[in-house]
Amino acid sequence: MRRxxxxxxxxxxxxxxxxxxxxxxxxxxxxxxxxxxxxQNHLEKDPGNLKNSFEAKELKVNLxxxxxxxxxxxxxxxxxxxEKIVVQGAVKGNSQQLDKLxxxxxxxxxxxxxxxxxxxxxxxxxxxxxxxxxxxxGQAVAVxxxxxxxxxxxxxxxxxxxxxxxxxVSDMISVYRKLPDGQGPVCQSKAELFKTRQQEVSVxxxxxxxxxxxxxxxxxxxxxxxxxxxxxxIILVDDFSTKEHLKAPLEKYFNEYPKVQIVxxxxxxxxxxxxLLGYYISTAPIVVFLDSHIECFPGWAEPLSxxxxxxxxxxxxxxIEVINDETFAxxxxxxxxxxxxxxxxxxxxxxxxxPDFESARxxxxxxxxRSPTMPGGLFAIGRELFERLGTYDxxxxxxxxxxxxxxxxxxxxxxxxxxxxxSHIGHIFRRTNPIKWNSNIGSKNSIRxxxxxxxxxxxxxxxxxxxxxxxxxxxxxxxxxxxRLSCHTFQxxxxxxxxxxxxxSRMKYAGEIRSFAxxxxxxxxxxxxxxxxxxxxxxxxxxxxxxxxxxxxxxxxMQDEWKICVSANNGVVSSVSCExxxxxxxxxxxxxxxxxxxxxxxxxxxxxxxITLTSCSDSKWQKWELQLRRxxxxxxx
Numbered sequence: 315m316r317r318x319x320x321x322x323x324x325x326x327x328x329x330x331x332x333x334x335x336x337x338x339x340x341x342x343x344x345x346x347x348x349x350x351x352x353x354q355n356h357l358e359k360d361p362g363n364l365k366n367s368f369e370a371k372e373l374k375v376n377l378x379x380x381x382x383x384x385x386x387x388x389x390x391x392x393x394x395x396x397e398k399i400v401v402q403g404a405v406k407g408n409s410q411q412l413d414k415l416x417x418x419x420x421x422x423x424x425x426x427x428x429x430x431x432x433x434x435x436x437x438x439x440x441x442x443x444x445x446x447x448x449x450x451x452g453q454a455v456a457v458x459x460x461x462x463x464x465x466x467x468x469x470x471x472x473x474x475x476x477x478x479x480x481x482x483v484s485d486m487i488s489v490y491r492k493l494p495d496g497q498g499p500v501c502q503s504k505a506e507l508f509k510t511r512q513q514e515v516s517v518x519x520x521x522x523x524x525x526x527x528x529x530x531x532x533x534x535x536x537x538x539x540x541x542x543x544x545x546x547x548i549i550l551v552d553d554f555s556t557k558e559h560l561k562a563p564l565e566k567y568f569n570e571y572p573k574v575q576i577v578x579x580x581x582x583x584x585x586x587x588x589x590l591l592g593y594y595i596s597t598a599p600i601v602v603f604l605d606s607h608i609e610c611f612p613g614w615a616e617p618l619s620x621x622x623x624x625x626x627x628x629x630x631x632x633x634i635e636v637i638n639d640e641t642f643a644x645x646x647x648x649x650x651x652x653x654x655x656x657x658x659x660x661x662x663x664x665x666x667x668x669p670d671f672e673s674a675r676x677x678x679x680x681x682x683x684r685s686p687t688m689p690g691g692l693f694a695i696g697r698e699l700f701e702r703l704g705t706y707d708x709x710x711x712x713x714x715x716x717x718x719x720x721x722x723x724x725x726x727x728x729x730x731x732x733x734x735x736x737s738h739i740g741h742i743f744r745r746t747n748p749i750k751w752n753s754n755i756g757s758k759n760s761i762r763x764x765x766x767x768x769x770x771x772x773x774x775x776x777x778x779x780x781x782x783x784x785x786x787x788x789x790x791x792x793x794x795x796x797x798r799l800s801c802h803t804f805q806x807x808x809x810x811x812x813x814x815x816x817x818x819s820r821m822k823y824a825g826e827i828r829s830f831a832x833x834x835x836x837x838x839x840x841x842x843x844x845x846x847x848x849x850x851x852x853x854x855x856x857x858x859x860x861x862x863x864x865x866x867x868x869x870x871x872m873q874d875e876w877k878i879c880v881s882a883n884n885g886v887v888s889s890v891s892c893e894x895x896x897x898x899x900x901x902x903x904x905x906x907x908x909x910x911x912x913x914x915x916x917x918x919x920x921x922x923x924x925i926t927l928t929s930c931s932d933s934k935w936q937k938w939e940l941q942l943r944r945x946x947x948x949x950x951x
């Protein structure tokens with residue numbers, strides 16, 4: 315080889331070496347970032363596979379890349395030195411979304427440099443990856459309070475007071491705890507089918523003063539059990555919490571999760587308006603609304619996304635499993651046989667066994683179950699459908715009625731509501747709500763729903779609340795929405811969606827059974843779930859409910875919601891199934907209620923709340939005021 319040619323090759327090699335080194339260094343950075351992201355994804359998907367000594371929180375701190383607007387990765391590369399890259403001020407959503415959010419009273423928390431949270435301490439919680447740890451696989455955790463120290467007893471009791479569930483036990487359980495697969499064989503056989511039609515989902519969770527471990531477990535159950543390509547984002551909406559752990563500590567914790575965003579309400583909004591804060595900043599074609607005290611079972615998301623992608627007019631909700639409020643035990647039932655209904659007495663959601671006509675329609679255990687109504691805490695809906703249906707009624711305050719409104723308008727305006735039996739999500743059902751509202755809010759919301767959607771059938775509800783409508787606001791815009799969508803009548807809904815609802819059209823008396831002797835009324839003291847307790851005397855509250863009674867022309871005194879009838883035997887008054895009761899009462903001109911078989915009269919206790927049968931007399935303790943059903947309004951059949 316000639317000297318000049320060799321010189322030329324050496325010169326090119328020397329020039330090319332730095333370029334190769336730069337290319338190699340850049341590739342190393344991308345490789346390292348991919349490995350770190352892969353580690354994060356693996357941890358989110360199945361943290362239990364990692365060694366128990368690892369702490370997930372610390373592992374995630376090592377991420378070097380953060381996505382901006384879900385489209386690109388900004389790398390500030392200095393070759394050959396490879397430094398960690400931190401993107402500050404990353405905000406999801408375009409300016410139009412942010413303006414809308416601000417107008418509604420919300421702000422989006424920016425992602426920050428980890429240094430911004432120096433000195434912020436996280437609450438103590440269990441983030442261990444221990445397959446044998448407390449509560450793993452949904453097992454119960456029992457605490458003997460007697461064995462606790464005084465300080466621990468105080469903490470135990472405070473957890474119940476603050477949350478109406480056992481926070482002490484929740485804090486013992488890892489936020490990464492695993493749950494068993496709740497799907498039966500038929501649903502498992504559909505796994506590949508569910509993958510054929512899918513769209514991304516945005517998960518929106520509203521919280522107010524939620525317990526730290528419960529909220530984190532809710533989020534990690536979503537991150538760990540949702541396919542990466544299916545989960546667009548999780549939006550946590552803070553409805554003006556006052557607990558310190560939900561401020562900077564929460565921001566610090568989720569600052570390292572690109573798919574988790576935090577929105578803060580600038581004032582107390584209530585559930586429906588807070589959900590809209592999250593909705594207007596979300597971006598996926600399917601929106602999933604969840605409560606903040608839930609745990610998703612494996613395979614929860616795919617069936618929901620599949621069904622809505624297959625039929626965009628469906629509002630879908632999962633099979634909701636109970637997380638025990640005391641032990642946090644939970645298990646998914648693969649044999650789903652319930653759907654949702656409402657009752658005349660308060661227009662609230664109730665469960666019923668799937669009626670025969672719906673069971674006959676379904677061909678498989680995996681088939682959706684049509685449901686007249688849906689629960690409000692957990693459901694999925696396509697963005698286009700939610701918009702077309704007018705999202706939520708802006709006049710609904712805080713909480714209650716929004717699920718019934720959405721159920722009615724979905725069915726009546728061209729859509730449907732379905733329970734998806736292959737999707738399972740656990741939920742903590744609290745015995746009391748620790749969040750206190752004005753006691754009339756639920757009734758006001760239900761009246762708005764009735765005014766817009768129930769036509770003359772609303773009168774069955776109004777008589778249950780003794781026509782105490784109050785000021786329920788202007789509903790003209792919602793009525794215009796119904797007209798614009800050319801929705802069906804409520805009679806159509808009853809005939810085609812909820813045909814097994816009994817309509818109490820032929821009643822002579824309707825209202826309270828009020829004593830002349832004292833300001834007390836006959837109260838059923840509960841329903842069939844309370845083992846049909848005997849009716850008692852209770853101070854009249856004027857709200858209907860357990861003090862609302864029908865008396866038929868044939869002599870039944872009944873609460874048709876529970877099919878409970880007032881009966882008597884050997885002087886003892888009781889509640890029995892109306893199917894077991896014959897017509898036995900007569901309301902006489904002297905205001906007594908005569909028990910026809912014995913000729914005795916219904917008698918209020920003088921010194922107690924008992925109701926008995928005694929010989930008829932002129933005693934004021936045997937005088938009762940019953941209201942004839944109003945004839946100036948229509949009660950359609």
